[in-house]
Amino acid sequence: MLIFRKPLEGIERPQMPADVVIVGGGPAGMACALRLSQLIDQHNSQNPDNQLTKENIYVLEKAREIGQHCLSGALLDPRSMRELLPGFEQEAPLDAPVSKEAVYFVTRTGKFKLPITPPPLRDHGNYVISLNRFVKWLGSKVEEAGITVFTGFAGSELLFDGNRVAGVRTDDKGVDKQNQPKSNFEPGYDLHAKIVILAEGPRGSLTKQLIQKFDLMNDRNPQIYGQGIKELWELPPGRVIPGQVIYTMGWPLTTKEYGGAWIYGGKDNVVSLGFVTALEYPDPRLDPQHVLQDFKQHPFIARLLDGGKMIRYGAKSFPYSGWWSIPPLAGDGWMIVGDSAGFLNSARLKGIHLAIKSGMLAAEAAFESLKQGDFSVSTGQYQKKVESSWIKEELWKVRNFHQGFERGFWTGMFHAGIQQFTGGRGLHNRYTGSAGYEHLRKLSSLPADGGAEAHLLGPAKGDGKLTFDKLTDLYHSGTKHEEDQPAHLIIHDTNICSARCIKEYGSPCQNFCPANVYEMVDDVEQPNGKRISLNPSNCVHCKTCDIQDPYQIITWVPPEGGGGPNYDGM
């Protein structure tokens, strides 16, 4: 019997008042906290009689350490950091400035370099970074600035007062597999906040609650996500050129899937290598981790990695579908920043700089409220600030980029081409889109052997040196959770798993989860001989299951704070 995590009812919880609660300590949340601190400091130095305090501003971070759950390629466009901390390049942990970039179209054995790097992928002036290390550093500045960061605390549900977001409830700790308190039980705190800023990253769980409660997406395009699977490789000295950037398109994906690989040269002979698969592929048997393993077998890549060692693995989803998929950004008592809102430029494949800028704008709006003591002001301000900022300017130009690709690779290229000359308009001002999981086709309509996509389907076997099976890869994510706790992947109707999904889609959760959380195990009592079994402590918090399950019956909620992957150096 699967018991799922649910905040305990009918218990007394500690109540804590707050001015601002920022849920999530990634680049957006940290930039928001830092900017808020700067504004308060500036105000206090000019208004000795009317000081504002930072004591009631909190950042909640579910990982045990700041940055531990941060994963990205990553390339940083320094634009927003230069606004936040001029001269930041002197002290931030940057691996290398981008030195050379190339885009390849790859086939099974060959590759063809695009003679001109498409403008969105030109990275000159950007930096190769490890997001984990960068956020650790940014977090240290936030703490130095006197803002409290609560690590090991997750936001488990929003508190409402009518239609106002009144605060955040943190996770219950010390709850056993049956959702019963253990001897080390600690109830979650109810933080009554004047403003809640949601900075949870892609597919935020509180953001999802908010969107559902107020039907915020009713007039928006659905958010499409990609899943990025990453491995860090340590290569023989001299092989890696720090700052070298390579993008690939094509193999192993077919024209039916959208995605590609990245290879970024870091420092100390470490290279960041990964594959992004858009979660809108048709064959439910597709396994993104398998796609990455296939990719590594390309002669060009195999040669690059020869003699190297894989040192870390991770996966995360990220929002792809641009401006028309961004929900209303603020409301009564709430604001949404970063990937939770969907600020990502899918043509440039960059979102960190936008996350940081959005965090700064939210801080500026929140500061206005703190100053005036009137919290209804800020939320309207934030939306306006974003719409008149370079965030809108940048995202407007690529507002229809991803939707073009929904109809296939070449169609997408065609539309992208036109959009280049029309300021992003393309053939219509707003291209519609459909949710990724809606593209999944039933097994009955697909060739039993997988056809042209066969090499992408099912689990990778791995040779243990260049390619790995999922469990081996997963070990290198360092993921760890308190074992005795309820499952945090809530499946609202497990009968669908054993009665319908297994026949219609072949239980794709086993394939799209990069962490082997979902398994169909033998069970003679089930109609099709199998039932769903969970290994929740394997979870790497990527949110793919919440996004991609064809019946939309999975809700990911944070497990007990402190648990999760250890993305050192990622």
Place this chain on the structure above:
Amino acid sequence: MSESILVVAEQHEGKLNRVSLETLTAGQALAAETGWTLQAAVAGNAVGPLANEVAAKKVSKVYAIVSPKLDPYTPDAFAAALKQFIESGKPKLVLMPHTYQVRDFVPKLATAMGRTVISDCIGYKKNGERLVFTRQMFQGKLAADVSFGSEPPWFVTFQNGAFRGDKVEAGASPAPVETINVEIADSVIRNKPQEVFKEAKQAVDLTQAEIIVSIGRGIKEQKNIELAKQLAEALGGEIAASRPICDSGWLPMDRQIGSSGQTVAPKLYLALGISGAIQHIVGMKGSRTIIAVNKDAEAPIFEIADYAVVGNLFDIVPPLIEEVKKAKAGA
């Protein structure tokens, strides 16, 4: 005063922790190489019998460091008692096993004496006059040689399994035992230990088992575990399992071995129907002898097994049980 090595043995509730014998083995090896005297100590309240147990091994002298304040264990009391003892006895090298309890008080003890600890060592070397201790870094990817730059006393802890407890030499005759009563002021002790959490008390401590029969998914059904239990019984060992077995509730979680379970290094590890995913291997790769039975010839467990048996465990285990029983009856 001649230079001495002090081994601090660990006891819980009147029983010597088996791993202390490993530390004694290390002490004996070091004493032989350096020519220094080897002494041992046991701290607690009524530890007389335990001190006698240690005195049966080849040591020059054993000290029973006693005080009612040392029971129950608190880090403050242990650090204070040992500091007093070490300041008067002045051993050059102090060795301890790297247990949870030692980790709790030795940093405090060393710092209080203005010293540091080289911890979780897997071995040592003698380079001329200098003692060098080896410890692992980055989850075993590197081994670092570390030596002391300060004045003695030098504190070292050794990792479980780094030395063989069964190789400890017995003494020709029992060593003299001296009881040292230490004074510990009440104000020194800041913790008041409460009742031990139920979860912390494990029904079985697999790290103390010398033979382990471990089962994986290959056991297929819960009722087949009985077969593995019979084998364990015949061998005089403990039963354990990889994660899926415990997750299904077929065995309790304290029988789980692996990255999210216990790490063991028994004399013999029998893996039945275990594929050898890396998460399991890290929990048992230190075992002296590994025998793996699996019908998949490509199972990764065979890469670390000393004896690889490719076959169906249901064909192999029943006759194996019989043979073991026969061998034991004949012996």
